[in-house]
Amino acid sequence: MAQHVTIHGHFYQPPREDPWTGLIDEQPGAAPFHDWNERVHAECYRPNAFVTIPGPDGDVVVNNFEKLSFNVGPTLMSWMETADPETYDRIIQGDRTSLARSGKGNAIAQSYHHTILPLSNVRDCRTQVRWGLADFRHRFGRDAQGLWLPETAANDEVLAILIDEGVTFTILAPGQAGAWREGDGGWIDVEEAPIDPRVGYRYEHPDGSGRALSLLFYEGDIARAIAFENAGSSAEGFLSLFAERSLDGCSLVHAATDGETYGHHHRFSDLGLAYALFVEAERAGLNVVNYAAFLDMCPPRHEARLKKGEGTSWSCAHGVGRWKEHCGCSTGGEPGWEQQWRAPLREALEIVRDAADEIFERLGRELIHDPWSARDEYIHVLLGATGIEDLVKEHSFGPVTSETLARATDLLELQRNSMAMFTSCGWFFNDIGGIETIQVLRYAARTLDLLEELGGPVPADRFTTILSGASSNDPELGTGADIFAAIAKP
DSSP, X not given: OOEEEEEEEEEOOXXXXXXXXXXXXXXXXXXXXXXXHHHHIIIIIHHHHSEEEEETTEEEEEOGGGTSEEEEOHXXXXXXXXXXXXXXXXXXXXXXXXXXXXXXXXXXXXXXXXBOGGGSOHHHHHHHHHHHHHHHHHHHSSOOSBEEXXXXXXXXXXHHHHHHTTOOEEEEOGGGEEEEEETTOOOEETTTSOOOTTSOEEEEOTTSSOOEEEEEEOOHHHHHHHHHSOGXXXXXXXXXXXXXXXXXXXXXXEXXXXXXXXXXXXXXXXXXXXXXXXXXXXXXXXXXXOHHHHHHHSXXXXXXXXOSSSOBOSSOTTTTGGGTSOOSOOSSXXXXXXXXXXXXXXXXXXXXXXXXXXXXXXXHTTTBSOHHHHHHHHHHHHTTSSOHHHHHHXXXXXXXXXXXXXXXXXXXXXXHHHHHTTBTHHHHSSXXXXXXXXXXXXXXXXXXXXXXXXXXXXXXXHXXXXXXXOBOSSTTTOBHHHHIIIIXXX
């Protein structure tokens, strides 16, 4: 029996568009390209869709998305749809090909703005999941079974929402498991015996209803070897990592990695990946499958619980500290740099969010029956599947005038920008002066502008006061308030 193998690629870039114009400013660090979207696209997304490998009758062009389990961030797909429709279509075709081959598609959804869901309030978490599922349905023409959690960040509340919204599986890091059991046996703490990543685990809804989803805990050391040790440079060596974990019976050896590993982080590894998936896997007796197909063949017989606490993730050893405090996790920077700025940044943005929620609730109920339901459905306007006037008419108390339409549009855009402020990349790196953090501050500036247009109250003074306590590691940049005044505002 062939060993089942899955390689998952999480393809994502932070949103880069100016919140006022929808255009991307030139980013000198991405030279010779105009911006980082263009650069990473040229080095990774397009190459993985069109890979030339040697075949028995000469070179052939293959599509890694036909064999790779994957998700692509909704905001990245939106950019790609216009920037390179050919690659965009090729990604969707990769899912369709896998669907025709196995009855299950390779693509899974992702929550919309790449926010750290355990740190979101319940309402925002639910909207982010709903927007991600709606975006997937619009692009891939089917309902998603799986959903990628940004940074695999999860807690019981987040997984409960996934179950509520019909998601049947998600992918987590092995360190996120707290306890497991086989069948109806006793619970075993992972400190006593670690989980086996080669089998799926059932996770039951905390409400005791018996509803559940499946958890796939990837092989952590294989993922690290691919991401940080350039294991993908050799197709044979790459697959040997998986073959070594062979287990008799119904099992899966799998790894989840950043999709940008293949071509952007490691040059030519898109080629190594293609050769591994399309040539060497069969020679090695490995059956490349996607997660949904595996779970169809091998439903979970084990059950798992998450580690207790605020949440866990794949890129922070301290749970979700990386997105709210100086926990010691960062990427880049100089020796001695700290991230004390993370806490005041989140506090300042939460003040803006709370103000946006208050005015959305108060003014929204003067126009429409259920503002929060309208917010959930606003994704269809953003996707171009319906018009804003049709959405407002559906939810309005009465006739829609030009004034009420403009007011409703501003309210919905207020919420879109308010949620975008919490895109995880704003906290991930080493300094508040980085382009990713500046981007979330620009969303904050747009949110404050909309609050002012809607008649407030606008917590601008309180926002900047708190930001003044977020000091950059670069003395020339000053504080978050200085950066906001100099760069983030239009």
